[in-house]
Amino acid sequence: MKKVILGLSAMCLIAFTSCKEDATKKIDDNNVAEAAERDAASSKFPVLTFDKTEHDFGEIEAKTNVETVFSYTNTGEAPLVITDIKSSCGCTVPQDWSKEPLAPGDKGQFTVKFNGSGKNKVSKTVTITANTESGKETVKITAFVKPDPNAVEPAKPAVPQVK
Incomplete structure (x- = not known):
């Protein structure tokens, strides 16, 4: 048993010490440069900058349709692609945005329509x-x-009066 363990130990020692080729010699400088460029480019994102982030319609009557336009600019360093615009409920409908990439510095816009549902604020x-x-x-x-x-207004139920 000791001979088997000793033999395996010797084989492991030979296997680990036989790989003396320096790994740094295998690195291609062109691959390193390409990887650095790729990593630098992947850290560049488009930035969506709005002219306003909130619009107040003020006082409106119930069921009155109103709309506003949100304008934006790509202030980042990469093309901007808007894939979807959704509202928090069906009474508010965003529409008319470009699905084409927007280059850095370019402007775009979309419309938001609100049907006047709800009460108060x-x-x-x-x-x-x-x-x-x-x-x-x-x-x-x-x-x-x-x-x-x-x-x-719905009719209020009559309250019987006690005499």
């Missing part, structure tokens, strides 16, 4: 999915929705 969030560093950016719309003056 209403706030809705619009989420932009893009190839920015965080992957998601948000803008917000707010309004104070007044009751519809033409709406018929």
Whole structure:
């Protein structure tokens, strides 16, 4: 048994010491330069900069359709691609954004329509999915929705009076 262990130890020692070729000699300088360029480029992201991140419609009557435009600029160092824009509910509809890449320094815009649903102070969030560093950016719309003056109020049940 001792001979087997001694033999295995000797084989391991020979195997580990026989790989004397220096690993640094195998590195190709061209590959290192290419990897450095690739890593530097991968750290460059587009930056989505808005002219405003919140729009307040003020007071509106219920069921009144309103809309606003959010303008943005790619202030980053890489092309910006917006893949999706969604709102926090179906009463707010984002539309008309470009799905084409936006070069650094270029501008774009999208429209947000709100159908005036809700009561009192209403706030809705619009989420932009893009190839920015965080992957998601948000803008917000707010309004104070007044009751519809033409709406018929439901009849209140009669309260019996005690005599």
